[in-house]
Amino acid sequence: MTNTFKGPDALxxxxxxxxxxxxxxxxxxxxxxxxxxxxxxxxxxxxxxSPLGNVKAVPAFNMVREMYLRGELEGVERLVENSSGNTVxxxxxxxxxxxxxxTQSYVPSEISWNKLLMLQFFGIEPIVNVEPQAPAENxxxxxxxxxxxxxxxxxxxxxxxxxxxxxxxxxxKWTGPQIWEQTEGKIDxxxxxxxxTGTLIGNxxxxxxxxSAIKVVGVxxxxxxxxxxxxxxxxxxxxxFGWREHVDTLVGVETETxxxxxxxxxxxxxxxxxxxxxxLAGLLKHLENLKESGExxxxxxxxxxxxxxxxxxxxxxxxxxxxYFKYIDASHFPxxxxxxxxVNKP
Ligand SMILES: Cc1ncc(COP(=O)(O)O)c(C=O)c1O
Numbered sequence: 001m002t003n004t005f006k007g008p009d010a011l012x013x014x015x016x017x018x019x020x021x022x023x024x025x026x027x028x029x030x031x032x033x034x035x036x037x038x039x040x041x042x043x044x045x046x047x048x049x050s051p052l053g054n055v056k057a058v059p060a061f062n063m064v065r066e067m068y069l070r071g072e073l074e075g076v077e078r079l080v081e082n083s084s085g086n087t088v089x090x091x092x093x094x095x096x097x098x099x100x101x102x103t104q105s106y107v108p109s110e111i112s113w114n115k116l117l118m119l120q121f122f123g124i125e126p127i128v129n130v131e132p133q134a135p136a137e138n139x140x141x142x143x144x145x146x147x148x149x150x151x152x153x154x155x156x157x158x159x160x161x162x163x164x165x166x167x168x169x170x171x172x173k174w175t176g177p178q179i180w181e182q183t184e185g186k187i188d189x190x191x192x193x194x195x196x197t198g199t200l201i202g203n204x205x206x207x208x209x210x211x212s213a214i215k216v217v218g219v220x221x222x223x224x225x226x227x228x229x230x231x232x233x234x235x236x237x238x239x240x241f242g243w244r245e246h247v248d249t250l251v252g253v254e255t256e257t258x259x260x261x262x263x264x265x266x267x268x269x270x271x272x273x274x275x276x277x278x279x280l281a282g283l284l285k286h287l288e289n290l291k292e293s294g295e296x297x298x299x300x301x302x303x304x305x306x307x308x309x310x311x312x313x314x315x316x317x318x319x320x321x322x323x324y325f326k327y328i329d330a331s332h333f334p335x336x337x338x339x340x341x342x343v344n345k346p
Pocket of ligand 1: 056230273
């Protein structure tokens with residue numbers, strides 16, 4: 001495969017996950033894996049190393065293409081979606097290849113300034129929404145509800161990433177098979193952050209269909225903690241997929257731990273954003289619990305003596321740089337020598 005995209009469909013193919021080789025998977029070094037000496041191997045699945053740089057490129061392309069193939073985009077002039085940034089970004093760029101130029105997005109008021117600039121840079125129209133902290137199902141104050149309402153206008157379409165089965169199905173047909181192939185069918189534990197839960201459901205369905213003994217750890221934000229792209233247990237109420245049946249264990253992770261863990265990975269060359277840190281930290285918490293209770297041994301493979309874990313890294317750290325300095329203690333950053341003579345200071 002020369003990895004060249006040309007001809008009239010070059011851009012459409014470039015954005016199509018099925019036209020690319022497997023996204024890389026990389027094993028964590030022992031410095032990031034406290035269970036290395038226990039025979040636990042942990043692999044980061046780099047979902048951000050695709051043309052659009054984030055996990056949502058996979059479901060967004062699938063949702064847009066399937067809407068197009070069903071004829072649902074005829075007469076549609078704008079997409080409207082609720083998104084922390086990545087979905088709508090990926091969706092807008094895919095939609096332009098299928099004839100829809102405009103995309104509007106409800107974004108949470110906590111969104112980082114950098115992400116807002118990013119949306120504007122890509123020509124996406126942000127609508128800031130103050131999200132309720134503990135929304136009921138179908139709560140009209142949520143961006144999810146508002147996007148669904150707007151999408152009923154004749155010129156608009158709401159792809160509905162929280163209820164659209166083409167979201168989890170994208171991971172079932174593309175991501176899960178890659179993980180299975182890349183681990184040579186030896187994956188034992190899958191740890192995954194929960195946003196729309198599409199990554200969870202698609203991968204869990206595929207991987208468990210191959211080996212029902214595989215266990216899935218769903219990682220959420222701890223209550224009142226912020227990590228972009230993933231939700232607290234309360235905020236998961238707005239997600240319509242029956243995601244709980246796909247999870248064997250639920251773990252909560254705090255903001256600072258998620259940011260710190262992702263910075264540690266990034267400093268070693270695994271460019272991983274805050275929700276990647278959350279997924280790894282949640283997986284490590286679970287492994288610690290298994291070790292303490294003696295249950296870890298049940299996962300050990302008789303032939304190799306090893307236990308294989310995989311967690312997806314949904315994107316990289318660069319879009320969140322300002323947030324790292326907000327949530328991580330200053331002692332973790334090198335000092336700037338001669339800071340006083342800087343011309344451009346924030
Ligand atoms: C950065 C980031 N991490 C994690 C997720 C969660 O993935 P999913 O929606 O498949 O649960 C998202 C989803 O938007 C995301 O943008």
